[in-house]
Amino acid sequence: MLAKVQTAAVVGLTAVPVTVEVDVTDGLPGITLVGLPDATVRESKERVRSAIKNTQFAWPQTRVTVNLAPADVRKEGSAFDFPVALGLLAASGQLEPELLGDVVALGELALDGGLRPVPGVLAIALSLKAKGKRLLLPSANAREAAVVGGVRVYALENLHQAVSFLRGAEAVEPTRSDLFDLRQPPGEPGGDLSEVKGQAVAKRALEVAVAGGHHVLMLGPPGVGKTMLAQRIPTLMPELSLEEALETTLVYSVLGRVPPESPLLFLRPFRAPHHTVSDVGLIGGGTVPKPGEISMAHHGVLFLDEMPEFSRAAIEALRQPLEEGSVTVTRAYGAMTFPAKVMLIASMNPCPCGFAGSPSRACLCVPSQIQKYRSRVSGPLMDRIDIHLEVPPVPLAELTGDPQGESSFAVRGRVVEVRARQRERFRAEPGIYCNAQMRHREIRRFCSLGPEGRDLLKKAVKTLGFSARAYDRVLKVSRTIADLSRSEEIRPEHLAEAIQYRALDRNSWVQP
Ligand SMILES: Nc1ncnc2c1ncn2[C@@H]1O[C@H](COP(=O)(O)OP(=O)(O)O)[C@@H](O)[C@H]1O
Numbered sequence: 349m350l351a352k353v354q355t356a357a358v359v360g361l362t363a364v365p366v367t368v369e370v371d372v373t374d375g376l377p378g379i380t381l382v383g384l385p386d387a388t389v390r391e392s393k394e395r396v397r398s399a400i401k402n403t404q405f406a407w408p409q410t411r412v413t414v415n416l417a418p419a420d421v422r423k424e425g426s427a428f429d430f431p432v433a434l435g436l437l438a439a440s441g442q443l444e445p446e447l448l449g450d451v452v453a454l455g456e457l458a459l460d461g462g463l464r465p466v467p468g469v470l471a472i473a474l475s476l477k478a479k480g481k482r483l484l485l486p487s488a489n490a491r492e493a494a495v496v497g498g499v500r501v502y503a504l505e506n507l508h509q510a511v512s513f514l515r516g517a518e519a520v521e522p523t524r525s526d527l528f529d530l531r532q533p534p535g536e537p538g539g540d541l542s543e544v545k546g547q548a549v550a551k552r553a554l555e556v557a558v559a560g561g562h563h564v565l566m567l568g569p570p571g572v573g574k575t576m577l578a579q580r581i582p583t584l585m586p587e588l589s590l591e592e593a594l595e596t597t598l599v600y601s602v603l604g605r606v607p608p609e610s611p612l613l614f615l616r617p618f619r620a621p622h623h624t625v626s627d628v629g630l631i632g633g634g635t636v637p638k639p640g641e642i643s644m645a646h647h648g649v650l651f652l653d654e655m656p657e658f659s660r661a662a663i664e665a666l667r668q669p670l671e672e673g674s675v676t677v678t679r680a681y682g683a684m685t686f687p688a689k690v691m692l693i694a695s696m697n698p699c700p701c702g703f704a705g706s707p708s709r710a711c712l713c714v715p716s717q718i719q720k721y722r723s724r725v726s727g728p729l730m731d732r733i734d735i736h737l738e739v740p741p742v743p744l745a746e747l748t749g750d751p752q753g754e755s756s757f758a759v760r761g762r763v764v765e766v767r768a769r770q771r772e773r774f775r776a777e778p779g780i781y782c783n784a785q786m787r788h789r790e791i792r793r794f795c796s797l798g799p800e801g802r803d804l805l806k807k808a809v810k811t812l813g814f815s816a817r818a819y820d821r822v823l824k825v826s827r828t829i830a831d832l833s834r835s836e837e838i839r840p841e842h843l844a845e846a847i848q849y850r851a852l853d854r855n856s857w858v859q860p
């Protein structure tokens with residue numbers, strides 16, 4: 349007898365409907381699996397066999413053929429165990445096939461028949477919105493899928509319960525994820541900006557960066573608080589909107605990394621990959637393409653601590669994604685796009701030992717070493733970074749002193765206001781939401797200077813040796829600084845502050 353069960357595969361970030369066809373016919377006992385399954389799917393036979401036997405169902409003593417259709421979609425992972433088992437029970441007369449009509453099932457089977465979570469259920473739930481299906485899932489996945497309204501999600505513990513539920517012998521209530529409940533972040537993330545003592549200049553620069561969405565490179569000796577500051581940047585950013593939260597969670601869903609207790613990620617992600625990360629690990633890819641660190645940081649912060657330590661290939665691979673806000677991976681069977689709208693925060697020491705230019709400790713590096721170290725970050729990636737920030741050591745008095753700086757909450761309040769102003773400004777410009785995203789045309793239009801400002805910038809170009817790109821960056825940052833002081837006009841003091849944030853363009857940096 350032939351039975352069919354609906355399920356789905358995830359390709360990139362998209363769900364593709366898959367039909368599991370199970371045919372039980374006369375012949376020698378054995379099971380064949382066809383339809384482009386990979387190794388993990390082929391192992392499914394063994395898990396399904398044990399799960400069925402250990403759930404007191406019978407394994408058919410005849411020939412079984414399982415087809416995963418359509419055959420041109422690559423199937424991977426263990427999520428087909430559950431639909432294959434249901435199909436097998438139906439095809440062997442142990443479950444009424446008509447009970448499976450409106451069912452979409454997904455899940456890995458344990459040998460005892462228990463259901464284990466699988467990746468990608470959010471993508472699948474999104475594709476089933478308002479389709480009138482019942483989505484049967486392992487209970488650890490149910491809340492993740494239920495954040496999508498308009499889909500009936502049923503959380504199941506094991507194969508036995510699934511069959512009882514389908515037959516109506518056991519009631520299971522649809523799972524609900526109340527979006528309002530999910531919004532309450534579980535505890536304070538990261539830490540608060542007020543814990544960082546001193547560093548007033550750096551804090552101000554980071555406020556500017558977050559307000560306008562500018563990438564930042566922090567430059568300073570070890571132990572001055574660069575990592576500490578970077579970790580607190582997500583606390584300065586506005587909360588994720590529901591739409592953004594869904595986009596970011598989708599990335600974690602296909603990677604199978606959504607925590608069951610917080611199925612929708614409302615906190616801005618902060619990703620700090622180690623410098624040994626490969627280019628694929630950083631931007632995504634692989635034979636079966638998966639999102640990388642930059643996509644896991646979507647709508648949040650990608651932090652490259654000690655940037656010169658990263659491989660050249662990894663740094664170079666970042667260029668395009670940073671420009672486009674997305675990563676496109678091309679493989680034999682098509683191209684996939686992953687989202688990658690991030691704020692890039694990088695840090696580096698001034699030299700390999702870290703103490704070049706330090707008043708308190710002697711630098712041990714020879715000039716050629718310093719040159720080599722610095723040259724690793726010069727070039728195309730640096731051109732995409734708006735703010736270069738020098739982070740000096742904190743004087744002892746400030747470090748031990750009592751006065752607390754502003755809290756993240758206070759800074760975030762100003763950021764939210766300035767972001768709203770930018771959205772208003774770019775209402776008619778598709779794809780542009782903040783000052784950092786302005787292209788040449790918008791810079792022309794929104795960053796005009798008075799005569800005094802033009803003079804100042806001309807002087808800076810001469811004395812500091814700005815490139816044409818640096819020139820545009822300065823204008824964008826000064827637009828944000830003007831916005832923070834609620835000024836439509838970019839005044840000379842706004843421009844002067846933006847010029848300060850170009851430490852690496854200064855000639856002094858090139859010749860140590
Ligand atoms: N400005 C600061 N205020 C409070 N603590 C600091 C500050 N700077 C450094 N520290 C302390 O020193 C530690 C190391 O700082 P870190 O951020 O790792 O420095 P860096 O990344 O610049 O090398 C921090 O964990 C913190 O305990």
Ligand SMILES: [Mg+2]
Pocket residue numbers: 571574575576653
């Ligand atoms: Mg550090």
